[in-house]
Amino acid sequence: MTFEIPKTQYSGQIREITLGTGNKAITVGGETGYPFYLFEGEMPRLPQIAMEVYDAPPDEWAPAALEPFLGVTNDPVAWAQKCINDYGAEMICLQLLSTDPNGLDRSADEAAQVVKRVADAISVPLIVWGTANHEKDTEVLRQVAEVCQGKNLIIGPVEEGDHKKIGASAIAYGHTVIASTPIDINLAKQLNILLGNLGVPDEKIIVDPTVSGIGYGIEYCYSVMERMRMAGLTQQDDKLQFPIICNIAKEVWKTKEVHIPTEEDPALGDAKKRGILMEAMSATVVLLAGGDVVIMRHPEAIRLVREMMAELTASQSN
Amino acid sequence: MPLTGIQIFKLLPKTNCGECGVPTCLAFAMSLAAGKAELAACPYISEEAKAQLSEAAAPPIVTVTIGTGDRALKVGGETVMFRHEKRFENPPGFAIIVSDTMDEAEVNGRLERFKLQYERVGLTLRPELVAVKGDSGDAGRFETLVNRVKQNSDAGLILMSDNPDILAGGLKACADRRPLIYAATKDNLESVAELAKSSSCPVAVKASNLEELAQLTTKLTEAGIKEIIIDSGARTIRQAFEDQIVIRSAALNKKFRPLGFPTIVFPAAVTDDPMKEAVIASMFVAKYAGIIVLSDFQGESLFPLLVERMNIYTDPQRPLATTEGIYEIGGTNENSPVLLTTNFSLTYFIVSGEIESSRVPSHLLVMDTEGLSVMTAWAAGKFVADAIAPFVKKSGIGDKTKHHKLIIPGYIAAESGGLEEELPGWEILVGPREGAHIPAYLKAWQP
Numbered sequence: 001m002t003f004e005i006p007k008t009q010y011s012g013q014i015r016e017i018t019l020g021t022g023n024k025a026i027t028v029g030g031e032t033g034y035p036f037y038l039f040e041g042e043m044p045r046l047p048q049i050a051m052e053v054y055d056a057p058p059d060e061w062a063p064a065a066l067e068p069f070l071g072v073t074n075d076p077v078a079w080a081q082k083c084i085n086d087y088g089a090e091m092i093c094l095q096l097l098s099t100d101p102n103g104l105d106r107s108a109d110e111a112a113q114v115v116k117r118v119a120d121a122i123s124v125p126l127i128v129w130g131t132a133n134h135e136k137d138t139e140v141l142r143q144v145a146e147v148c149q150g151k152n153l154i155i156g157p158v159e160e161g162d163h164k165k166i167g168a169s170a171i172a173y174g175h176t177v178i179a180s181t182p183i184d185i186n187l188a189k190q191l192n193i194l195l196g197n198l199g200v201p202d203e204k205i206i207v208d209p210t211v212s213g214i215g216y217g218i219e220y221c222y223s224v225m226e227r228m229r230m231a232g233l234t235q236q237d238d239k240l241q242f243p244i245i246c247n248i249a250k251e252v253w254k255t256k257e258v259h260i261p262t263e264e265d266p267a268l269g270d271a272k273k274r275g276i277l278m279e280a281m282s283a284t285v286v287l288l289a290g291g292d293v294v295i296m297r298h299p300e301a302i303r304l305v306r307e308m309m310a311e312l313t314a315s316q317s318n
Numbered sequence: 319m320p321l322t323g324i325q326i327f328k329l330l331p332k333t334n335c336g337e338c339g340v341p342t343c344l345a346f347a348m349s350l351a352a353g354k355a356e357l358a359a360c361p362y363i364s365e366e367a368k369a370q371l372s373e374a375a376a377p378p379i380v381t382v383t384i385g386t387g388d389r390a391l392k393v394g395g396e397t398v399m400f401r402h403e404k405r406f407e408n409p410p411g412f413a414i415i416v417s418d419t420m421d422e423a424e425v426n427g428r429l430e431r432f433k434l435q436y437e438r439v440g441l442t443l444r445p446e447l448v449a450v451k452g453d454s455g456d457a458g459r460f461e462t463l464v465n466r467v468k469q470n471s472d473a474g475l476i477l478m479s480d481n482p483d484i485l486a487g488g489l490k491a492c493a494d495r496r497p498l499i500y501a502a503t504k505d506n507l508e509s510v511a512e513l514a515k516s517s518s519c520p521v522a523v524k525a526s527n528l529e530e531l532a533q534l535t536t537k538l539t540e541a542g543i544k545e546i547i548i549d550s551g552a553r554t555i556r557q558a559f560e561d562q563i564v565i566r567s568a569a570l571n572k573k574f575r576p577l578g579f580p581t582i583v584f585p586a587a588v589t590d591d592p593m594k595e596a597v598i599a600s601m602f603v604a605k606y607a608g609i610i611v612l613s614d615f616q617g618e619s620l621f622p623l624l625v626e627r628m629n630i631y632t633d634p635q636r637p638l639a640t641t642e643g644i645y646e647i648g649g650t651n652e653n654s655p656v657l658l659t660t661n662f663s664l665t666y667f668i669v670s671g672e673i674e675s676s677r678v679p680s681h682l683l684v685m686d687t688e689g690l691s692v693m694t695a696w697a698a699g700k701f702v703a704d705a706i707a708p709f710v711k712k713s714g715i716g717d718k719t720k721h722h723k724l725i726i727p728g729y730i731a732a733e734s735g736g737l738e739e740e741l742p743g744w745e746i747l748v749g750p751r752e753g754a755h756i757p758a759y760l761k762a763w764q765p
Binding site (some may be wrong): 003005006008035037038039102103214215216217218219222223226227230254255256257259266267268269270271273274276277278280281282285288289299300302304305307308311312313314316 | 434436529557559560563565567568571572574589601604616617618619622623625629630634667668670671674750754755757
């Protein structure tokens with residue numbers, strides 16, 4: 001009996017885009033097949049993991065999430081450096097939580113200064129993530145774009161409601177935009193078209209499909225991402241051939257299940273390991289669906305996911 | 319490839335007798351093609367046509383049942399590569415290993431951990447299988463352990479050995495529970511096939527590559543065995559992942575029957591690190607495993623795996639919903655806030671999670687909107703004042719609150735006027751639009 005491996009007919013390729021500048025710049029994308037389907041397509045490089053840094057000390061984090069960053073949580077620069085030096089981060093995501101109008105509501109000026117300090121202190125690519133409040137993000141991200149001119153930051157979330165102003169700033173100051181839509185392939189495509197019409201070059205767009213962790217709707221983003229890859233790779237839909245970014249850590253670590261202490265519900269096992277696994281597994285699931293950049297928090301979860309990717313792409317001995 | 323309605327029609331008697339329940343043979347053919355009718359409903363079909371049709375109608379991936387009664391596990395029967403194309407049918411079973419070389423305390427500990435289970439959206443999430451390994455080489459010892467597992471739990475069983483005599487010992491103890499026999503290999507195929515046949519139990523085949531696997535399953539099929547589970551023998555992550563995809567694709571896209579069976583995988587075969595093993599298992603949940611055998615169960619890994627499995631196997635066309643009613647979060651009393659939301663499980667999880675993290679004890683009123691989220695239910699007219707008011711009245715929440723203030727989601731602010739009218743005595747408050755803003759809202763809330 002002869003057995004021939006059935007293969008998917010691919011007709012497209014995910015765009016390659018470069019994040020950051022200089023010798024630490026990172027290129028993502030370029031796949032010509034489904035994620036890790038190396039027997040029928042190319043995955044020229046591994047997906048990237050960006051480590052989270054917050055612009056204000058986090059309150060109410062699970063102890064397991066806080067522990068690796070003790071001592072640096074009130075200083076985003078030190079925090080970012082710790083991620084790079086101690087945990088080998090190849091990319092940083094600065095979450096501008098403090099600008100939330102429903103929270104600390106820090107001004108755009110202040111936020112831009114923090115971003116600039118971090119950007120100046122590190123040479124790896126820097127993602128800057130706002131609060132998804134259109135007015136505030138417009139104000140903050142435009143200022144961020146200006147003070148960090150030419151650094152090719154990755155800024156977002158850019159949504160339909162604020163894409164014009166933030167998009168224009170990104171074009172003017174040479175940054176990459178995160179095109180963000182709520183778990184819907186058609187809306188994602190539409191926003192990519194709008195950004196294109198605005199003049200954002202194709203190699204300056206990365207797509208955020210809106211992700212969630214295990215137990216909180218991961219199946220929705222999983223399927224939307226699979227559909228995007230299917231459209232981009234097998235149906236020549238060039239508006240869905242952008243790399244995908246997944247801001248997953250903050251979704252996982254805000255859930256009830258990572259906050260329950262071991263002794264409160266022994267059936268849920270060790271609280272620290274549980275949190276790490278919920279993050280590592282959620283990241284694995286979105287990577288299998290097509291994530292090119294995954295934003296993660298816990299160094300141990302990152303180690304697990306890195307090992308997983310390395311083994312999924314290890315050279316074959318037979 | 320399955321036959322089309324027209325292809326099926328050509329094989330039917332074309333008499334339009336109507337005895338099958340539909341007026342014409344063409345209509346019957348269409349129903350058959352859509353899987354909505356059984357061929358047996360046609361009394362006049364020729365034997366030859368029947369053979370052709372049942373061959374074509376056979377599912378591309380066989381469904382295998384392990385165990386009996388309530389805890390019986392059904393795996394296989396999958397019809398798509400991607401869940402959005404239809405849905406994934408039968409969630410993979412999780413197995414814990416016990417071995418006849420483990421001491422009693424270890425075995426007991428494992429059988430205890432097998433009982434871990436979790437409630438979520440009204441469902442009980444739990445593992446299904448215990449894999450009993452005959453490592454000692456002693457059939458009697460193996461039989462004793464199988465007996466013990468059988469007495470101790472209602473688990474489905476996997477009997478693991480490559481020695482047919484050992485397997486026979488295990489089968490003697492539990493054939494009535496329909497265990498999975500693991501495994502037939504190229505060296506023991508005839509005798510293990512005989513065991514499977516005489517006991518009518520499903521059997522797993524283990525090979526060293528896909529080609530050999532296809533040859534072995536072909537032999538078993540020729541011997542009349544139908545319920546087969548397959549192990550490609552891959553023991554690296556990359557090869558195991560590839561094999562899962564190739565097997566599914568060969569069965570579905572090429573209708574290659576020798577690989578049209580559910581698979582079994584062993585994440586522990588590639589690592590000693592339980593954390594890593596759990597992450598590998600999470601990959602197999604998404605990518606096509608039929609049975610996932612874990613070296614052990616621990617709550618911190620079993621819980622997320624079970625939830626992930628539920629998520630991935632949720633029917634994309636039928637959102638998970640939670641039960642309608644009043645959910646008391648924290649130590650509520652008659653002065654606690656009352657919040658309203660819909661019964662889409664995700665909405666419920668997010669809202670209840672945010673209330674919990676606010677640490678403000680609250681009554682959460684969950685209304686049955688057929689599993690639709692707040693905005694979708696509102697747009698569909700199912701979450702509007704006319705529907706909400708009667709629900710609030712009959713829910714009994716009125717007796718549990720002194721202040722009679724109802725917090726509605728910010729997205730249905732437009733309903734507040736209508737609700738004030740239809741719920742006399744209630745004050746309607748418009749809450750935040752986003753779940754993330756609930757804690758701040760609740761902390762500032764005063765009765």
